[in-house]
Amino acid sequence: MVDITDPKPTKKAASRRDFLKAGLLGGAAVAASAGAARAAGDPLITEIQDWNRYLGEGVDVAPYGKPSEFEANVVRRNVPWLTADPVSSINFTPLHELDGIITPNGLCFERHHGGTAIINPADHRLMINGLVDTPLVFTMEDLKRFPRENRVYFLECAANGGMEWRGAQLNGCQFTHGMIHCVVYTGVPLRYLLEEAGVKTNGKWLLAEGADASAMTRSIPMEKALDDCLVAFKMNGEALRPEQGYPLRLCVPGWEGNMWVKWLRRLEVGDEPWAQREETSKYTDLLADGKARRHTWVMDVKSVITSPSPQAPVTHGKGPLVITGLAWSGNGTIKRVDVTLDGGRTWQTARLDGPSLPKALHRFYLDINWDGSELLLQSRAMDDQGLVQPTKNELRLARGENSIYHNNGIQTWHVNNDGVVENVEVS
């Protein structure tokens, strides 16, 4: 087994930008059914096991349940060398261990700018001020009296994959793509609150501010605020988790995670965008000519194969192999995902499975019969706006090599004959 806790670049990976496409599976492999007959003498079948012999624990043991002890590897992981301090850092969702489109709350990646604020909901307030007819302050109880809605959305950090701009670096999709999660949010459409306050005609922008130690602040155009934003207090049915903004966070569907202000305490209406730290020196894209793109809010169409991947190698040898991954677009739904086994020479359309919801993760599968040859796996997503996920080189050609944010380039995994998987690039 590979060491899945070590995301450091391998020597090989760093030099593999021009990995040769040789000796790969020719053409499309065909999905086949799997299953194996076992020898009749297997003691796990013929002998009574302890769990069948002795009573287990009762229903009074775990008021709030936890995962199995055998799933101890399915955790968020941070990368200590990535930032100066863990209170202003990132940990990553273990995408390689998950399936479907919902991320369990305990595994949703964290990105903090001043650590997790711990707030008693009884002491939390949301203020709306600025260019409004009536400035308002809401308690949590006030907010729960408005009509509410439930929507499934992905939340992706703008920096997801940022370390990969200059070449394959991190050996695992948890680290290359794990700054994303997807949950069901329950909250009040933001437009209801703005209507309650009465936005003045020159109120064209909104400043969202968090109550944490970083007082995170971002400018949001009024059109978006009135369109599909939510002021959310629940995720996956229960209260937001502390690290996700408990008791209140803003949802800005399809847009970069930094704008989804956690511990939301204030919404100021203004007539032009602000120029806060997190939308000037950060969360802008430095181009090759020294200029910076700003207001790059939408998370573009993207996908990644989550298994096989460096942390989820093929351990069962030849034969039936489930290739699976995630696709998403901040513009809407995913219409199609193609998968290549040979680094882009030939493509097959993957099977999309589960609900297809706008601005939510989509799950795809390609069931193949692996002949044991090397693979260069890639996935390429297309959204309902007709946008197609670009290659990393196309991105670099357009934006240079200084960027951190908005890397939606196609990811390549190399699978060797033994099923070991590495992060590589193909030119």
Add this chain to the structure above:
Amino acid sequence: MVDITDPKPTKKAASRRDFLKAGLLGGAAVAASAGAARAAGDPLITEIQDWNRYLGEGVDVAPYGKPSEFEANVVRRNVPWLTADPVSSINFTPLHELDGIITPNGLCFERHHGGTAIINPADHRLMINGLVDTPLVFTMEDLKRFPRENRVYFLECAANGGMEWRGAQLNGCQFTHGMIHCVVYTGVPLRYLLEEAGVKTNGKWLLAEGADASAMTRSIPMEKALDDCLVAFKMNGEALRPEQGYPLRLCVPGWEGNMWVKWLRRLEVGDEPWAQREETSKYTDLLADGKARRHTWVMDVKSVITSPSPQAPVTHGKGPLVITGLAWSGNGTIKRVDVTLDGGRTWQTARLDGPSLPKALHRFYLDINWDGSELLLQSRAMDDQGLVQPTKNELRLARGENSIYHNNGIQTWHVNNDGVVENVEVS
């Protein structure tokens, strides 16, 4: 506040079967927007709070996250006097605290017959034997090589609400309706495994057997097995929880929870149903004439208002009030939910919100402007087969008063002028 940890019958509730419908809100209340302007002197607004002043914990603290300390009341609860021992008992999902349609894994109710089996997935096997061409034994890795699917299903214990057959008993929807949860299951369609084994032409029934200390066994007709059953290894994206059958459980969509065999270890194909304990002395419905209904598998159309409810009283006084609840049907989707504020004299159609998926929970809302009068709240669901949720008295008329299972009768909550809610019945 009411004591939400005490489900014991109140004296009042026990005598309220013929609760009088007097002094209630006349006619339909109209939804209205809420929100309150606060005084400018609120120190929570004017003063900097600790969570804004001091850095919080970093991303290295919680590899697997937990709920906020302020949500300590949002837990499963068992009722010690209900059964002789907690290893063969029930705890209940806190429906009154949840929203949307997804139940977090840590809050999914438990029902065990021999406690929770703890099984290392490396040691788990699934055998298919009986009337098949090739008996098979699968490891977990084998199963994960088959094409898999993701589906959202509710799982309801047949005994959900069983304590209420003879009258209003338990003061809280956690206890009256909390033997239900709804998650996204990931697994292999059972028909793929049966096709691999090759079911003989006289193979008309399946015996599903668990690996726990109760060796739970249930008979399932082959038509259902080949239709929509799943052999599931994930729930809400991550591995099944131990108390939900880790590493493998059978999903029998829309049918009673007892058939969703946990810790699934064997599937035997036969030519007629078995007569196991859990489908003869248990999970049959004793009628008034002493005969018992059996093979009552489908969970019928049902709904409940989760808030307001006895554990979720109205604490904010008059004005905008969100009434919300859940509806479901083992036959398919929910087409409509009606809500009455006056014990059934007048009905309003509730707003269904979120995805409408077959054999899954549906969330409904009715946003009203409460004038502070007493309410007799009920919800009534209709499914896409045209079936309508009956009253409890209609159920008793049809099946007598001996039943425990399959109580899908309409629930009534009485809300008094102070917003206190109790479990009552109306004749």
